[in-house]
Amino acid sequence: MERYDVVVVGSGIVGLLVAYELSKRGVSVAVVDENLEPGFGVSKGHASVIHVIQPPFSSLKSVLAVHGNKLYDRLVGELGVRYRRLKALLVASNAVQLAILPLLYIVLKLLYETRGFKVGIVGGRELRDVEPNVRGWAAIAVDGYAIVDSFDLIYKLFEACRSLGVVFHLGTRVTGVNVSQDCVDIETTRGSLKASFLVNAAGLNSDYIALQTGFKVRVEGRRGSMLVFDRLQVRNIVTPLVLLERRGTKGGGVIPTTWGHTIWGPNLASDISKGDRGVYHEDVAVLLRRFSRIVKVRGRIIKAYAGLRPTSHKGDFIIAYSPTSRRVVNIVGIDSPGLTAAPAIAVMVLDMLRKAGLKLGLKRRPPSLRYLSTRDKLVLGLSVQGDEGVIVCPCMSVSLADIARAVRGGARTLDGVIFRTKLAMGSCQGQHCLGRALIEFSRMTGVEPRYVVKGGEGSWIVE
Amino acid sequence: MDSGVNVIAGAGLSGLTLARELLDRGFQVRVLELRRRVGGISIIDGDARRILDKLSDIPVELEKAIVRVGGRTLAVSRSGVEGVVRGITAIGFRVPSPAELGILGDRPSGVFPFHVALDLTMEGLSIGRRIAIYGYNRYSVLLAEKLLEAGAREIYIIAPEKTPIKTPDHIEVLEGRVRRVKGVARVESVLVGSSILEVDTLVTAIFKTWNPFPNFDVVGHAAVEVYEPQALVETSKLLADNMACESNERIGVVVEGDIQVFPRVVRRCLKRILIARPRGGRVKVNGVSVDLSMGYAVVDVGGLSSVRISVEGV
Numbered sequence: 001m002e003r004y005d006v007v008v009v010g011s012g013i014v015g016l017l018v019a020y021e022l023s024k025r026g027v028s029v030a031v032v033d034e035n036l037e038p039g040f041g042v043s044k045g046h047a048s049v050i051h052v053i054q055p056p057f058s059s060l061k062s063v064l065a066v067h068g069n070k071l072y073d074r075l076v077g078e079l080g081v082r083y084r085r086l087k088a089l090l091v092a093s094n095a096v097q098l099a100i101l102p103l104l105y106i107v108l109k110l111l112y113e114t115r116g117f118k119v120g121i122v123g124g125r126e127l128r129d130v131e132p133n134v135r136g137w138a139a140i141a142v143d144g145y146a147i148v149d150s151f152d153l154i155y156k157l158f159e160a161c162r163s164l165g166v167v168f169h170l171g172t173r174v175t176g177v178n179v180s181q182d183c184v185d186i187e188t189t190r191g192s193l194k195a196s197f198l199v200n201a202a203g204l205n206s207d208y209i210a211l212q213t214g215f216k217v218r219v220e221g222r223r224g225s226m227l228v229f230d231r232l233q234v235r236n237i238v239t240p241l242v243l244l245e246r247r248g249t250k251g252g253g254v255i256p257t258t259w260g261h262t263i264w265g266p267n268l269a270s271d272i273s274k275g276d277r278g279v280y281h282e283d284v285a286v287l288l289r290r291f292s293r294i295v296k297v298r299g300r301i302i303k304a305y306a307g308l309r310p311t312s313h314k315g316d317f318i319i320a321y322s323p324t325s326r327r328v329v330n331i332v333g334i335d336s337p338g339l340t341a342a343p344a345i346a347v348m349v350l351d352m353l354r355k356a357g358l359k360l361g362l363k364r365r366p367p368s369l370r371y372l373s374t375r376d377k378l379v380l381g382l383s384v385q386g387d388e389g390v391i392v393c394p395c396m397s398v399s400l401a402d403i404a405r406a407v408r409g410g411a412r413t414l415d416g417v418i419f420r421t422k423l424a425m426g427s428c429q430g431q432h433c434l435g436r437a438l439i440e441f442s443r444m445t446g447v448e449p450r451y452v453v454k455g456g457e458g459s460w461i462v463e
Numbered sequence: 464m465d466s467g468v469n470v471i472a473g474a475g476l477s478g479l480t481l482a483r484e485l486l487d488r489g490f491q492v493r494v495l496e497l498r499r500r501v502g503g504i505s506i507i508d509g510d511a512r513r514i515l516d517k518l519s520d521i522p523v524e525l526e527k528a529i530v531r532v533g534g535r536t537l538a539v540s541r542s543g544v545e546g547v548v549r550g551i552t553a554i555g556f557r558v559p560s561p562a563e564l565g566i567l568g569d570r571p572s573g574v575f576p577f578h579v580a581l582d583l584t585m586e587g588l589s590i591g592r593r594i595a596i597y598g599y600n601r602y603s604v605l606l607a608e609k610l611l612e613a614g615a616r617e618i619y620i621i622a623p624e625k626t627p628i629k630t631p632d633h634i635e636v637l638e639g640r641v642r643r644v645k646g647v648a649r650v651e652s653v654l655v656g657s658s659i660l661e662v663d664t665l666v667t668a669i670f671k672t673w674n675p676f677p678n679f680d681v682v683g684h685a686a687v688e689v690y691e692p693q694a695l696v697e698t699s700k701l702l703a704d705n706m707a708c709e710s711n712e713r714i715g716v717v718v719e720g721d722i723q724v725f726p727r728v729v730r731r732c733l734k735r736i737l738i739a740r741p742r743g744g745r746v747k748v749n750g751v752s753v754d755l756s757m758g759y760a761v762v763d764v765g766g767l768s769s770v771r772i773s774v775e776g777v
Contacts, residue, residue, distance in 0.1 A: 227562065279567040281642070304562040305570060378532040378544065389541045391528035394497055395675075397539070427675065429560040432497060434575070435582025449588055454572035458648030461572055462588040 004030045004167070005358060007186055007195035009174050009209050011038035013046075013150070014334055015201035016157040017346040022353075023164035026361030030193060031166060032186065034173040034205075037416045039154035040455060042203040042338070044419075045277070045307015047226060047266050049237065049255055050146035051337040052088075052117045061317045065337045066115050067344035072146060075343050079156040080370035082149035082258040089122065090241040091136035091294050097241045098137050104241065105140050117144035133233050133296045134254075145237055149258040150339060151419040156369050159409050163367045169193070170412070171457070174202075177212035179325045197353055198328045204310045206332040213322035217332045221308035223276060224252070224266025224336075225283035228303040230427040233262040233295050240294055254291050259396070259422050262299075264291045266307060279304040302429050309335030317341070319348055326356035373421070374399040392440065393433035395426020400440060407444045415455040417441055438462070468493055469706075470538065470550040472529040472676065475503025476511050477683020477695045478553030479518040484703035486521075495527040495538055503555050504581060504684075507605045511692035529676060536676050550679040551702070552686075556670035561644070564597070564669060566653075568643035573650035573664045580666040581606060584613055591664025593617040595653055597641045598668030599626045600741075601690040606668065607634045619662065621655055623669065626742075641665070672723075680706075687725045687759075689739045694759045697737050698725050701761075708732040714767060720774035722746055734765040738772060745775040 006022055008015045011033040019029045035041055050072050054062050076083040092098045101121070109119040122130060122139040162168065169190060176187035177198065186193040200209040207219040239253035252265040264287045269280075284304060292298070312318050312333025322328040329352050331345060338345075354360055372380070374388050375397040387400040398421045406420040414437065417423060423437055424430030430437075438461055442449045453459045469485060471478045474496035482492045501523050505511035527540040529547060538545045558576040561567075575583070575590060577598075583590050584606075594615050596603045599622035607618045608631070620636045630636055639656035644665060646652070652661045672688055674681045682702045683695045705726050712731035716724055725737040738746060739759040746753050746760075749771055753760050764770050 278569045278643075278645075279562075281567055284567060300559075301562045302560045304567055374539075375532065378530065378537060378539070381533075383544050384539065385543055386541055389539050389543060390526055391497065391530060391539050394528045394530050397530045397532055399539075428557060429576065431558050431576040431578045432554075434579040435586065436498070438583065438588075439586060449586075453648075456648050459572035460649060462583055462590055463592070 003194040010201035012043035046150040048150040064341035064344040068341040071343035088237040089139040218313040223269040226265035231299040398423040466548040473553035474501040476505040480699035552681040556684040557673040571646035593662040594664040603668035715769040
C-alpha cells in the first residue's frame with residue numbers, strides 16, 4: 001500500500017495550495033479528487049477576484065481573506081500567473097446614493113484602512129477619466145483588490161505540485177477513512193492509501209469526509225450565477241453603491257478578466273442545493289437589472305455560468321482537527337472569499353499539521369513554470385513558427401503548440417484544454433475551433449475521439 | 464504583407480467567388496483559410512458545390528489564420544506572422560452563443576454551434592443519436608440530412624419563428640424557442656417553449672453577420688443574412704464592382720425596417736445593390752415594389768443619387 005506523509009482530499013485551489021506548500025517543504029503528498037482534473041469542483045466557478053475584507057470582520061473568513069490578499073503578490077510572482085491589482089469602485093448613480101456616499105466613505109475608511117486597504121472618493125470628472133464606460137456621478141474607491149486568472153493559477157499549481165513529487169489520484173472517490181493511533185487509512189474507489197495525516201479540502205463533499213472522521217458539520221452549495229461579455233467594459237471592479245444588501249449577499253460586480261472579457265456577478269441564489277450549477281432566467285434578470293444601469297456599452301453575452309459556494313452551517317470557514325484525532329485537519333465551508341483566503345488557509349493548515357507532529361523541511365525553490373503562449377508572443381510582437389503558428393482558435397489566438405502544452409501539463413478532458421488555453425472562450429465560443437480541438441487532442445493523447453470527454457465522466461462528445 | 468494585395472479571410476463560397484471576381488478585374492489577391500479544407504459551410508450544399516467545383520484553380524493558403532491581437536491584424540501560419548493592411552472578411556456567419564440566444568440551464572456536453580457539428584460530422588464522427596437543431600433555414604435542413612446520413616436516429620428542427628421554407632417529410636419541424644438545457648454529463652433534454660424534448664444533442668443553427676476585423680471590408684454571410692448560394696455569389700460580384708469603381712462619390716441609401724443592404728457603402732458607379740430580408744415579403748425601392756420571397760433581391764440603382772428602401776405594407 002502507498003504510504004504518504006499527507007493525503008489531501010480535494011484538488012481545488014485550497015487542496016492544491018496545501019499540497020504545494022507541503023511539497024516545497026519536502027513532505028510526501030498524495031492528492032485524491034473524484035473529478036478527472038484538478039479545479040473541476042468548486043474552483044471551476046470562481047469569479048477570479050481577490051477580495052479585501054468581508055463582514056463580519058471578526059470572522060475567520062475575514063481574517064484569512066485579509067492575510068490571503070497580502071500573500072497573493074508573492075504567490076502569483078512565484079508561479080508566473082496572470083494577475084492584476086485594481087480597485088473596487090462603488091458607484092453612485094442617483095441623488096440618494098450620492099447623498100449617502102460621504103457617510104459610507106467615512107465608515108469604509110475606518111473599517112478598511114485599519115486593515116491596510118486605502119479608501120478614497122472619486123469625483124464625477126475623475127470617474128469619467130478612470131472608467132469612461134461607467135455611468136455614475138461619483139464613487140468610493142477601495143484599493144487592494146486584484147483579478148487573477150484562476151485557471152492559470154490552478155494548473156500552474158498542479159504542474160508545480162507534480163514536479164515537486166506530489167502524486168495525484170484523479171477520478172478517484174474517497175469511500176471511507178479510518179483513523180488509528182499512528183496513521184490514517186483512506187479507502188477509495190481505486191484502492192487504499194495510507195498517510196500520517198489527512199487534509200480534508202473536499203469542497204462540497206468536505207462534510208462527508210469530515211463525518212468519516214467523526215466530525216459533524218454540514219455544507220450547502222449556494223449558487224452564484226455569472227454572465228460573461230465579449231469585451232472589457234471596465235478597468236476596475238465596479239459595482240453600484242447599495243446600502244442595504246440582503247444578508248449573505250456579496251452582490252458581485254462588473255469584473256474585468258485577465259484575458260479581456262467582463263464578468264457580471266456573481267449573485268446569490270435564494271434556493272440552496274448541493275449540486276445544481278444551472279443558470280436560471282431569474283438569476284440572469286437580477287444581474288441585468290443590477291448592472292445595466294451603470295455600464296454604457298456592454299457588448300455581447302457570450303456565456304452564462306454558475307458557481308457553487310460551499311457554505312458551512314456556521315456561515316464561517318471551519319478549519320479544525322477532527323474531534324478524535326489531530327491526524328485529520330478539516331477545511332470546511334470555504335465559500336466566498338475562499339480564493340482570496342486560500343494562501344492563508346494553507347499557511348494555517350501547515351501550522352496545524354506541524355503542531356500535530358508533521359516534520360516540515362526547509363523550503364525548496366519551486367520550479368519555474370513561466371512560458372509564453374502563442375497569444376502572449378503575438379501581443380509582444382514576437383514571431384511564431386511551426387505548431388505555434390497553426391492557430392486552432394482565432395478569437396483567442398490558441399495554437400496547436402498551446403494545446404500540446406496543455407496535454408503535457410496533464411489535460412485529460414476537453415474542458416481541461418479549454419481552461420488551460422482559453423480555447424473557445426472568445427467571442428465565437430468555439431464555433432471555429434472545437435471540432436479541430438477534439439481531433440488534435442485525440443491525436444496528441446492517443447485517446448480515440450469517442451472516448452474523449454468534455455469534463456466529467458459520461459460527458460462524451462462524439463460516439 | 465504587400466499593401467497592394469487584397470487579403471481575403473476565408474475560402475468558403477463567398478471568399479472564393481470574390482477572389483475570382485477580383486482576379487478578373489486585375490486585382491492582386493491572396494485567399495487565407497483557417498481550416499484544412501475549403502468550402503466553409505457550403506461543403507454540404509449541393510447547389511453551392513457546383514459553383515465551388517469551378518473555383519478549384521484559385522490558390523488558397525490553408526491553415527492560415529487572421530487574428531486581432533493588441534490592436535493589430537495579423538496573418539499567422541506555420542511559416543510565421545505577417546501584418547495585414549488591406550483585407551476582406553469572408554469568414555461566414557457567426558453562431559450566437561446559447562446565452563446570447565436566451566438558452567440557459569446546465570452546461571453539459573452535447574451543445575454544439577453549427578460549425579462544430581459540421582466539422583465533426585465531416586471528420587466522420589457521430590455527434591449524437593437524438594438531435595435537436597435550433598434554427599430553421601437552408602443550412603439547418605442540410606445539416607439534418609447530413610446527420611441522418613451519418614446515422615442519427617431522430618432529428619428535430621426547432622423553428623424559433625415561422626419561416627417559409629420547404630423541408631423533407633422525414634424531418635420533424637417544431638415551433639418554439641429553446642429556453643433551457645438539462646443534463647449533468649451529456650444533454651438529457653431541452654425545454655422548447657413549455658415542452659420538454661428528450662434529445663442527447665443540441666445544435667445551434669441561428670446565424671448572424673459579423674466582422675471581427677475593424678479595418679476590413681466584408682462579403683457574403685459575414686456581411687448579410689442570406690441563404691441562397693446565388694446571393695453569396697452576388698455579394699462577391701457587387702463588392703468587386705464596388706472596389707473597381709474609381710469614383711469616391713456615393714449613393715445615399717436610406718433603409719426603414721429590418722432590411723439589409725449590400726454593400727454597406729455604395730459607390731456611384733455601382734449599378735446594382737443587394738437587398739436582403741430573411742423573413743421574405745416585399746419591399747419598396749424608391750416607390751417600386753420588389754419581391755423578396757427568396758430572402759433577397761438584386762436591384763438596379765444605376766444613375767440614382769439616392770435610394771430609399773422600406774418594407775411594404777407597414
